[in-house]
Amino acid sequence: MADLSVHYLGLKLKNPIVAASSGLCSTAEGVKRAFDAGVGAVVLKSLFEEQIEAELSHNLESYQADYPDAFDYIRSYTRENALSEYLDLIADAKKAVDIPIIASINCISGSEWVAFAKSLEKAGADAIELNVSLLPSDPRMNSQDSERHYFDIVEKVSSIITIPLSLKMSSYSSALANLITRLSWTNKVAGFVLFNRYYRPDVDIHKMTVTKADIFSTPSEMTESLRWIALLSAQVEKDFAASTGVHDSDGLVKHLLVGAAAVQVVTTVYKNGPGYIATLLQGMENWMDEKKFDRLADFRGLLSYRNAENPAAFERIQFMKQFGGIA
Helix, strand or coil, X not given: CCECCEEECCEEECCCEEECCCHHHCCHHHHHHHHHHCCCEEECCCEEHHHHHHHHHHXXXXXXXXXXXXHHHHHHHHHHHHHHHHHHHHHHHHHHCCCCEEEEEEECCCCHHHHHHHHHHHHCCCEEEEEECCCCCCCCCCHHHHHHHHHHHHHHHHCCCCCCEEEEECCCCCCHHHHHHHHHHCCCCCEEEECCCCCCEEEECCCCEEEECCCCCCHHXXXXXXXXXXXXXXXXXXXXXXXXXXXXXXXXXXXXXXXXXXXXXXXXXXXXXXXXXXXXHHHHHHHHHHHCCCEHHHCCCCCCCCCCCCHHHHCCCCHHHHHCCCC
Protein backbone atom coordinates (compact mmCIF):
# COMPACT_ATOMS: atom_id res chain seq x y z
CA MET A 1 0.00 0.00 0.00
CA ALA A 2 1.28 3.46 -0.89
CA ASP A 3 2.41 5.80 1.87
CA LEU A 4 0.06 8.80 1.70
CA SER A 5 1.19 10.46 4.92
CA VAL A 6 2.15 14.13 5.04
CA HIS A 7 3.12 16.73 7.60
CA TYR A 8 0.93 19.82 7.71
CA LEU A 9 1.37 22.60 10.28
CA GLY A 10 3.75 20.30 12.14
CA LEU A 11 1.00 17.68 12.46
CA LYS A 12 1.29 14.22 10.92
CA LEU A 13 -1.68 13.38 8.69
CA LYS A 14 -2.35 9.89 7.38
CA ASN A 15 -3.21 11.49 4.03
CA PRO A 16 -3.42 15.04 2.63
CA ILE A 17 -7.22 15.34 2.44
CA VAL A 18 -8.59 17.80 4.98
CA ALA A 19 -12.30 18.29 5.57
CA ALA A 20 -12.65 22.05 5.15
CA SER A 21 -14.53 24.27 7.57
CA SER A 22 -18.25 23.93 6.84
CA GLY A 23 -21.57 22.84 8.26
CA LEU A 24 -20.47 19.25 7.65
CA CYS A 25 -18.05 19.69 10.54
CA SER A 26 -20.31 21.60 12.91
CA THR A 27 -21.06 18.62 15.15
CA ALA A 28 -19.06 15.77 16.63
CA GLU A 29 -21.19 13.38 14.58
CA GLY A 30 -20.24 15.21 11.38
CA VAL A 31 -16.58 15.07 12.33
CA LYS A 32 -16.91 11.33 12.99
CA ARG A 33 -18.47 10.81 9.55
CA ALA A 34 -15.54 12.63 7.93
CA PHE A 35 -13.10 10.52 9.95
CA ASP A 36 -14.84 7.28 9.00
CA ALA A 37 -14.70 8.37 5.35
CA GLY A 38 -10.92 8.61 5.61
CA VAL A 39 -9.88 12.28 5.87
CA GLY A 40 -6.47 13.10 7.30
CA ALA A 41 -7.67 16.05 9.40
CA VAL A 42 -10.76 18.16 10.04
CA VAL A 43 -11.24 21.92 10.18
CA LEU A 44 -14.25 22.64 12.36
CA LYS A 45 -16.97 25.04 11.26
CA SER A 46 -15.77 28.57 11.96
CA LEU A 47 -16.40 30.62 15.04
CA PHE A 48 -17.55 33.82 13.31
CA GLU A 49 -16.69 37.20 14.77
CA GLU A 50 -19.41 38.83 12.65
CA GLN A 51 -22.00 36.30 13.82
CA ILE A 52 -21.13 36.91 17.47
CA GLU A 53 -21.25 40.67 16.99
CA ALA A 54 -24.60 40.43 15.15
CA GLU A 55 -26.09 38.32 17.93
CA LEU A 56 -24.70 40.77 20.47
CA SER A 57 -26.32 43.71 18.65
CA HIS A 58 -29.65 41.89 18.50
CA ASN A 59 -29.55 41.11 22.22
CA LEU A 60 -28.63 44.66 23.10
CA GLU A 61 -31.44 46.09 20.97
CA SER A 62 -33.87 43.78 22.74
CA TYR A 63 -32.86 44.65 26.28
CA GLN A 64 -30.99 47.90 26.60
CA ALA A 65 -34.09 50.09 26.42
CA ASP A 66 -35.60 48.43 29.49
CA TYR A 67 -32.34 47.43 31.15
CA PRO A 68 -29.67 50.00 30.24
CA ASP A 69 -27.37 48.77 33.01
CA ALA A 70 -27.30 45.27 31.55
CA PHE A 71 -24.95 46.13 28.66
CA ASP A 72 -21.84 44.51 30.12
CA TYR A 73 -23.73 41.42 31.23
CA ILE A 74 -25.38 40.91 27.82
CA ARG A 75 -22.09 41.47 26.02
CA SER A 76 -20.30 38.96 28.23
CA TYR A 77 -23.10 36.38 28.09
CA THR A 78 -23.41 36.48 24.30
CA ARG A 79 -19.72 35.96 23.72
CA GLU A 80 -19.27 33.37 26.44
CA ASN A 81 -22.27 31.39 25.19
CA ALA A 82 -20.92 31.26 21.63
CA LEU A 83 -17.50 30.28 22.92
CA SER A 84 -18.86 27.62 25.26
CA GLU A 85 -20.70 25.89 22.44
CA TYR A 86 -17.57 25.91 20.30
CA LEU A 87 -15.38 24.56 23.10
CA ASP A 88 -17.85 21.71 23.57
CA LEU A 89 -17.58 20.95 19.85
CA ILE A 90 -13.79 20.75 20.07
CA ALA A 91 -13.87 18.52 23.14
CA ASP A 92 -16.51 16.21 21.67
CA ALA A 93 -14.67 15.98 18.34
CA LYS A 94 -11.42 15.08 20.09
CA LYS A 95 -13.19 12.26 21.92
CA ALA A 96 -14.78 10.97 18.72
CA VAL A 97 -11.72 10.73 16.46
CA ASP A 98 -7.95 10.38 16.59
CA ILE A 99 -6.98 12.69 13.72
CA PRO A 100 -5.95 16.35 14.07
CA ILE A 101 -8.78 18.74 14.88
CA ILE A 102 -8.20 22.27 13.61
CA ALA A 103 -10.32 25.04 15.10
CA SER A 104 -11.35 27.87 12.79
CA ILE A 105 -11.86 31.53 13.58
CA ASN A 106 -13.40 33.78 10.94
CA CYS A 107 -12.36 37.30 11.86
CA ILE A 108 -12.49 40.83 10.51
CA SER A 109 -10.51 42.63 13.22
CA GLY A 110 -7.98 42.20 15.99
CA SER A 111 -10.43 43.04 18.77
CA GLU A 112 -10.27 41.56 22.23
CA TRP A 113 -12.30 38.53 21.20
CA VAL A 114 -9.13 36.91 19.82
CA ALA A 115 -8.44 35.96 23.43
CA PHE A 116 -10.86 33.12 22.64
CA ALA A 117 -7.96 31.46 20.84
CA LYS A 118 -6.35 30.40 24.11
CA SER A 119 -9.57 28.70 25.15
CA LEU A 120 -9.64 26.78 21.86
CA GLU A 121 -6.16 25.48 22.61
CA LYS A 122 -7.14 24.46 26.14
CA ALA A 123 -10.18 22.62 24.79
CA GLY A 124 -7.86 20.39 22.76
CA ALA A 125 -7.58 21.94 19.29
CA ASP A 126 -4.43 20.74 17.54
CA ALA A 127 -4.12 23.94 15.50
CA ILE A 128 -6.05 27.09 14.66
CA GLU A 129 -6.96 28.29 11.18
CA LEU A 130 -7.52 32.04 11.04
CA ASN A 131 -9.85 33.04 8.25
CA VAL A 132 -9.14 36.76 7.89
CA SER A 133 -12.09 38.16 5.95
CA LEU A 134 -11.02 41.44 4.43
CA LEU A 135 -12.60 42.66 1.21
CA PRO A 136 -10.64 45.73 0.08
CA SER A 137 -13.75 47.65 -0.92
CA ASP A 138 -13.16 50.85 1.08
CA PRO A 139 -11.49 53.41 -1.22
CA ARG A 140 -10.21 55.25 1.84
CA MET A 141 -8.14 52.25 2.92
CA ASN A 142 -4.80 51.76 1.18
CA SER A 143 -3.01 48.44 0.78
CA GLN A 144 -0.77 49.05 3.79
CA ASP A 145 -3.83 49.53 6.02
CA SER A 146 -5.37 46.33 4.70
CA GLU A 147 -2.21 44.29 5.18
CA ARG A 148 -1.72 45.67 8.68
CA HIS A 149 -4.89 43.84 9.73
CA TYR A 150 -3.21 40.51 8.98
CA PHE A 151 -0.13 41.34 11.03
CA ASP A 152 -2.15 42.74 13.94
CA ILE A 153 -4.37 39.67 14.14
CA VAL A 154 -1.46 37.24 13.80
CA GLU A 155 0.48 39.09 16.50
CA LYS A 156 -2.41 39.04 18.96
CA VAL A 157 -3.40 35.42 18.42
CA SER A 158 0.13 33.98 18.28
CA SER A 159 1.05 35.73 21.52
CA ILE A 160 -1.47 33.68 23.51
CA ILE A 161 -1.27 30.21 21.94
CA THR A 162 1.42 27.57 21.50
CA ILE A 163 -0.33 25.37 18.94
CA PRO A 164 0.27 25.91 15.19
CA LEU A 165 -1.48 28.80 13.47
CA SER A 166 -2.47 28.90 9.80
CA LEU A 167 -3.89 31.78 7.78
CA LYS A 168 -6.66 31.32 5.25
CA MET A 169 -5.84 34.05 2.79
CA SER A 170 -7.83 36.18 0.43
CA SER A 171 -6.61 36.45 -3.15
CA TYR A 172 -7.45 40.16 -3.02
CA SER A 173 -4.03 41.70 -2.47
CA SER A 174 -2.01 44.15 -4.50
CA ALA A 175 1.16 42.20 -3.69
CA LEU A 176 0.08 38.75 -2.55
CA ALA A 177 3.46 37.03 -2.81
CA ASN A 178 5.13 39.81 -0.85
CA LEU A 179 2.42 39.78 1.84
CA ILE A 180 2.62 36.02 2.37
CA THR A 181 6.41 36.13 2.38
CA ARG A 182 6.49 38.85 5.04
CA LEU A 183 3.91 37.02 7.13
CA SER A 184 6.07 33.90 6.93
CA TRP A 185 9.09 35.87 8.15
CA THR A 186 7.30 36.57 11.44
CA ASN A 187 7.66 32.84 12.22
CA LYS A 188 4.26 33.06 13.88
CA VAL A 189 2.40 31.38 11.04
CA ALA A 190 2.93 27.69 10.31
CA GLY A 191 1.05 27.61 7.03
CA PHE A 192 -1.30 29.27 4.57
CA VAL A 193 -4.60 28.15 3.04
CA LEU A 194 -5.21 29.42 -0.50
CA PHE A 195 -7.88 30.75 -0.87
CA ASN A 196 -10.82 32.03 1.11
CA ARG A 197 -13.96 31.79 -1.04
CA TYR A 198 -16.12 34.77 -0.19
CA TYR A 199 -19.88 35.08 -0.41
CA ARG A 200 -20.66 36.04 -4.00
CA PRO A 201 -23.57 38.29 -4.96
CA ASP A 202 -25.64 37.98 -8.10
CA VAL A 203 -28.50 39.92 -9.67
CA ASP A 204 -31.94 38.58 -10.52
CA ILE A 205 -32.87 40.54 -13.65
CA HIS A 206 -36.51 39.41 -13.49
CA LYS A 207 -37.20 40.40 -9.88
CA MET A 208 -34.58 43.17 -10.11
CA THR A 209 -33.06 42.22 -6.76
CA VAL A 210 -29.61 41.38 -5.47
CA THR A 211 -29.34 37.68 -4.73
CA LYS A 212 -26.62 35.24 -3.78
CA ALA A 213 -24.62 33.32 -6.36
CA ASP A 214 -24.03 29.58 -6.07
CA ILE A 215 -22.41 28.88 -2.72
CA PHE A 216 -20.65 25.81 -4.11
CA SER A 217 -17.35 25.96 -5.93
CA THR A 218 -16.72 24.63 -9.43
CA PRO A 219 -13.65 22.75 -10.70
CA SER A 220 -12.65 25.74 -12.84
CA GLU A 221 -11.95 27.75 -9.67
CA MET A 222 -9.15 25.36 -8.74
CA THR A 223 -6.60 26.97 -11.05
CA GLU A 224 -6.25 30.06 -8.84
CA SER A 225 -4.86 28.13 -5.89
CA LEU A 226 -2.91 25.90 -8.27
CA ARG A 227 -1.01 28.87 -9.68
CA TRP A 228 -0.22 30.50 -6.35
CA ILE A 229 0.79 27.34 -4.53
CA ALA A 230 3.11 26.49 -7.41
CA LEU A 231 4.67 29.94 -7.21
CA LEU A 232 4.91 30.26 -3.44
CA SER A 233 5.59 26.76 -2.14
CA ALA A 234 9.00 26.88 -3.79
CA GLN A 235 9.87 30.25 -2.25
CA VAL A 236 8.15 30.36 1.15
CA GLU A 237 9.22 27.71 3.64
CA LYS A 238 5.80 27.20 5.18
CA ASP A 239 3.07 24.67 4.48
CA PHE A 240 0.39 25.43 1.92
CA ALA A 241 -3.09 23.94 1.74
CA ALA A 242 -5.31 24.25 -1.31
CA SER A 243 -8.92 25.30 -0.91
CA THR A 244 -11.75 25.83 -3.44
CA GLY A 245 -12.49 23.84 -6.56
CA VAL A 246 -10.96 20.43 -5.84
CA HIS A 247 -13.72 18.03 -6.83
CA ASP A 248 -11.88 14.88 -7.90
CA SER A 249 -8.64 12.95 -7.52
CA ASP A 250 -7.09 14.74 -10.51
CA GLY A 251 -7.45 18.06 -8.70
CA LEU A 252 -6.00 16.50 -5.57
CA VAL A 253 -2.93 15.18 -7.40
CA LYS A 254 -2.41 18.44 -9.30
CA HIS A 255 -2.14 20.46 -6.10
CA LEU A 256 0.26 17.98 -4.54
CA LEU A 257 2.42 18.09 -7.66
CA VAL A 258 2.78 21.87 -7.40
CA GLY A 259 3.71 21.70 -3.72
CA ALA A 260 0.59 21.65 -1.54
CA ALA A 261 1.01 19.87 1.78
CA ALA A 262 -2.74 19.39 2.16
CA VAL A 263 -5.91 19.79 0.13
CA GLN A 264 -9.18 20.95 1.67
CA VAL A 265 -12.46 19.68 0.25
CA VAL A 266 -16.09 20.50 0.96
CA THR A 267 -18.31 21.06 -2.11
CA THR A 268 -17.62 17.61 -3.53
CA VAL A 269 -18.49 16.08 -0.14
CA TYR A 270 -21.76 18.02 -0.02
CA LYS A 271 -22.63 16.80 -3.51
CA ASN A 272 -21.37 13.21 -3.32
CA GLY A 273 -21.47 12.40 0.38
CA PRO A 274 -18.64 11.66 2.84
CA GLY A 275 -18.03 8.30 1.18
CA TYR A 276 -16.56 10.15 -1.80
CA ILE A 277 -13.40 10.75 0.25
CA ALA A 278 -12.51 7.09 -0.33
CA THR A 279 -12.96 7.63 -4.08
CA LEU A 280 -10.54 10.58 -3.98
CA LEU A 281 -7.95 8.56 -2.10
CA GLN A 282 -8.33 5.55 -4.37
CA GLY A 283 -7.97 7.74 -7.44
CA MET A 284 -4.74 9.19 -6.07
CA GLU A 285 -3.38 5.73 -5.24
CA ASN A 286 -4.24 4.47 -8.73
CA TRP A 287 -2.35 7.40 -10.24
CA MET A 288 0.63 6.72 -7.97
CA ASP A 289 0.66 3.06 -9.04
CA GLU A 290 0.56 4.10 -12.69
CA LYS A 291 3.47 6.51 -12.20
CA LYS A 292 5.42 4.09 -9.95
CA PHE A 293 5.38 6.30 -6.85
CA ASP A 294 5.45 4.47 -3.51
CA ARG A 295 5.22 7.55 -1.31
CA LEU A 296 3.38 10.81 -1.64
CA ALA A 297 6.61 12.56 -0.70
CA ASP A 298 8.21 11.20 -3.89
CA PHE A 299 6.14 13.44 -6.15
CA ARG A 300 4.98 16.35 -4.00
CA GLY A 301 6.34 19.59 -5.43
CA LEU A 302 7.75 18.07 -8.62
CA LEU A 303 5.90 20.69 -10.67
CA SER A 304 6.35 23.66 -8.36
CA TYR A 305 7.82 26.85 -9.76
CA ARG A 306 11.29 25.71 -8.75
CA ASN A 307 11.06 22.28 -10.38
CA ALA A 308 8.71 22.67 -13.36
CA GLU A 309 10.16 22.39 -16.86
CA ASN A 310 8.33 25.58 -17.86
CA PRO A 311 7.96 27.61 -14.63
CA ALA A 312 7.05 30.78 -16.54
CA ALA A 313 3.68 29.19 -17.31
CA PHE A 314 2.62 29.87 -13.72
CA GLU A 315 3.39 33.59 -14.12
CA ARG A 316 1.71 33.97 -17.50
CA ILE A 317 -1.41 36.12 -17.26
CA GLN A 318 -1.96 37.36 -20.81
CA PHE A 319 -4.12 35.17 -23.01
CA MET A 320 -2.20 35.94 -26.20
CA LYS A 321 1.12 34.79 -24.72
CA GLN A 322 -0.32 31.31 -24.32
CA PHE A 323 -2.71 31.10 -27.24
CA GLY A 324 -1.33 33.63 -29.70
CA GLY A 325 -0.95 30.96 -32.37
CA ILE A 326 -4.64 30.11 -32.49
CA ALA A 327 -6.13 31.15 -35.83
